[in-house]
Amino acid sequence: MENNIENMILCEKDEIPFLQLPSFQKQKWLHHAFATRLGGVSTGIFSTMNLGFNRGDSDANVLENYRRFCAAAGFDLQDLVATAQTHQTNLLRVGAKDRGAGILRPKPWHDIDGLVTNEPHVALCVYGADCVPMLFADPVHHAIGVAHAGWRGTVAGIAAATVAKMKREFGTQAGDLLVGIGPSIGPCCFEVDTPVAEKFLSCPFLPVKTCVVKKDNGKWNIDLWEANAQILRKAGVCHIEKGMICTKCHSDLLWSHRATGGKRGGMCGILCIEEAAQ
Template sequence: MEPFVPMESAERISLFNIDKWMQHNKRLTVGFTGRQGGSSSGEYRSLNMGLHVGDDAPDVIANRKLVSQAIMWPFTAWTCTEQVHSNRVCVIDQALRGKGKDSHHDAIKKCDALITNEVGTLLVSYYADCVPLFFYDKVHSAIGLAHAGWRGTVQEIAKETIEAMTKHYGTDPAQLQVAIGPSIGQCCYEVDQSVISEVERLANRYQVNPAEQKWIETTNSSGKAQIDLKEINRQIMMEAGILPIHIELTTYCTGCRTDLFFSHRMENGKTGRMASWIGLTEGE
């Protein structure tokens, strides 16, 4: 069953909740935006969340405020990073709450993953094919988000995020709930030898055959191949101690579903961005 469930909102914007998690904890909000229903125009039409792609900033900020309104969170809680395709994890405290909400220049620098146990803080990151990773430790009321493109994936940003949550909050990986969100699928993600080599290097560290794991499928005589970033991240999570039954894996491919999502690859690099979000409110 698809874990990312379309949400109806009075604002008529496209949102997808991890419904299973939210049904079990009314304090939790977690999900992913689609591309429909916002203020942006042209290539960014219409619910573009990215301030860094060339869209008009007032339109993007209006879109972000629409999402905040739809999920019933104050925009002041919206907290995000610069995103540089690294594996660096940033711990969010009250001093960092609200960074990057209305200015890309104010976003947390040189970081692609966020973790916090601060209630009332909304972690947010942005995508147009890269893999959104969600982390929820219900035992310690801690949450995390990671942005995993191919570089972040082979640098094991998923593992780094899990280890950071263990270090800072006492998270037990065996109790951690994780989700892999809408992103480009193996069907649409052809890469060259430079990327293939990095994936094979990761597989060697794990002592697995990437072909047997279906991480890589060679498609033609040019040496290019189709890469499954979702499955690679799933394997990294399990190697880090996450139980398979605690992993929610989307069926959505952003490349196939440009009616629902932006896709950097399928739209030749000129497109908007979706946002992932996760936050906990006060209460029991």
């Protein structure tokens, strides 16, 4: 079953919903999906699809949630690769030898907020519950990447860093990239104080500051979707798709840190190359 929600497609299989981006869905060499908070086995504040091992839920519940999500969305659980995201701009190239890391065995790396690969059946995971999950696809070199951008990662330029990493590793040209911005807190709900707003106003990666708007109450609203899109455009990326789904507005479907006061589970997006390039 499929329905549209904002600029994304809401799919469902075996009563487990997940989201996809239309432009990525059309790329037959790729497979991708974003989890929701529904369809799992977790209880209490983690009810029901919690994909975060470090939230306080039982590992058995989290692993069963991964099994259910992967079965519904069409991934092999053993292919997943995950790392510990800490709002940095560090990126790591991974391959077949890393499959299962962070899911079926402990994470061997820390402080990594982005992953890249050009190998098939290496499913890259990116986490969020208001932070921006980004998917990167290079159809020329059949290479992919994922990046996690909270406000700190955004102003530090992780979007541009991912483009640069893919160029170094695979010869990716920015103009060939397709980048998708997944479910995350929208400009409608991301209110910040002046010190955070000033980080955006002074950010060298942002060519214009239209993503930062001062409110009558003295606070600021920030558009993380547009901020990352501006950074990507400055890096030479032309093909950017915004999912436009605010996690806080849709907290019945998605995990939102702000909506729950931090008492929540975790979601992930997954991106994988289906087959080796011919």
